Amino acid sequence: MARSLLSLALALPAVRAMNNGLARTPQMGWNTWNHFGCGINEDTILSAAQAVVSNNLTALGYEYILVDDCWQADARDASTGAPVADPSKFPNGIKDLADKVHDMGLKFGIYSSAGTSTCGGRFGSLGFEEIDAQTYASWGVDYLKYDNCYNEGRAGTPLISYERYNNMSRALNATGRPILYSMCNWGEDGPWNFAVDIANSWRISGDIYDNYDRYDSRCPCTDMLDCKLSGFHCAMTRIIDFAAPLLQKAGPGKWNDLDMLEIGNGGMTFDEYVTHFSMWALAKSPLILGNDVTSMDTDTLSIITNDAIIAVNQDPNGSPASQMWIHAVDGGGQLELWSGSLVNNQFVWAVMNTSPSNQTVNVSLLDIFTDQGAAFGSGTFTMYDLWQKDADGAWGAKVADVSGSMSVDVVTHGVRVFKAVPVSSSRRAAGEL
Ligand code: GLA
Helix, strand or coil: CCCHHHHHHCCCCCCCCCCCCCCCCCCEEECCCCHCCCCCCHHHHHHHHHHHCCCCCCHCCCEEEEECCEEECCCCCCCCCCEEEECCCCCHHHHHHHHHHHCCCCCEEEEECCCCCCCCCCHHHHHHHHHCCCCCCCCHHCCEECCCCCCCCCCCCHHHHHHHHHHHHHHHCCCCCCCCCEECCCCCHHHHHHHHCCCCEEEECCEEECCCCCCCCCCCCCHHHHHCCCCCCCCHHHHHHHHHHHHCCCCCCCCCCCCCCCCCCCCCCCCCCHHHHHHHCCCCCEEEECCCCCCCCCCHHHHHHCCHHHHCCCCCCCCCCCCEEEECCCCCCCCEEEEEEEEECCCEEEEEEEECCCCEEEEEEEHHHCCHHHHHHHCCEEEEEEECCCCCCCCEEEEEEEECCEEEEECCCCCCEEEEEHHHHHHHHHHCC
16 A cells, blocks of 8 residues: 555656646647637638648647637527537537547647636636536547636635636546646736646736837736736737746746747747747747748748757756846847756757847856856857758757857847757767767
């Protein structure tokens, strides 16, 4: 008996996370909201799923096809209380849609709110958690995004929010179907503290806005640790600022969600979207495409298919990068150094330039390897540029063997992302040692 208890204890994951075995690396997929809003129907979802497959995005890890708000009918089923889909948008119902998505080798997700209504004014799940979770499971749902609108004031302390969101967490677990639970309470009450073992991910801020850094009073907070109104219209770099102190709370099965990607939606430049994708990857945010994947230009496709950046996001260590320094730039904006660990004694680091001019900065390896200590940081490392292709056309061209420091050019609103491998390991891998 004692022995079986011991083996049970040993079988439990080392980290506390929602015990559904999902999202051991951040989830990847596509969601309707950022591009289509409420203007969705069965064709929108099936065309997107087909485009994900035909663009080979599945092989890169994009696996969830997610239906956001406005799929619901005007009311629940009057006799059973079960959720019902809008029959004009989804004439064949959600189960049929999920089956078709599954037949394409993809997973299927849906949306509701921990409130009386969703943000788009459809029926919410507050008080209907069990019947909703059971219905989703019977439809073959693999993922639930769970919002925070119309919560009847059931927020304001971590415990109150926890209980409201835990009701759905329990209901999902009780179905016996593994359903990824993506909480969307916009950082209210600090989900990075209270949701780590009830959800697979939690949004940390108000909704993203397809803009690099424009201030907007509808995203009023400067610090999510002390935020009374998450709002919306949060520019991309504002979300990076919000995320920086929170990333320490994430790990396998429990991720900070910096919100869905805007790449391809047109509000940012190429370099800005490269920053968006890179920093979401380093932060270990879910990578959920939010553009029209049925019509993508080559720039968009080249960004979202960079498999070296995706590998950083999907690294099995699940260790988010940290902001190691911020240097103010004359004329506004700043340079930021980020670094983090990957598996097999490899590392990723990035320099981000939010200033309005191109910059050159000398980066000390001691700063990149602050966590590993001065002896380690005094070594020599092979650097690979994750936004440059090598001679074979693969992302991650070798730059140089570097010790001491490295000079880095970063264009305005751009980022440079490097992988660092201790020289002894890289020579061994190349058969030179
Ligand atoms: C909230 C969420 C968004 C989206 C909309 C749908 O604003 O934060 O991501 O789901 O609701 O109405």
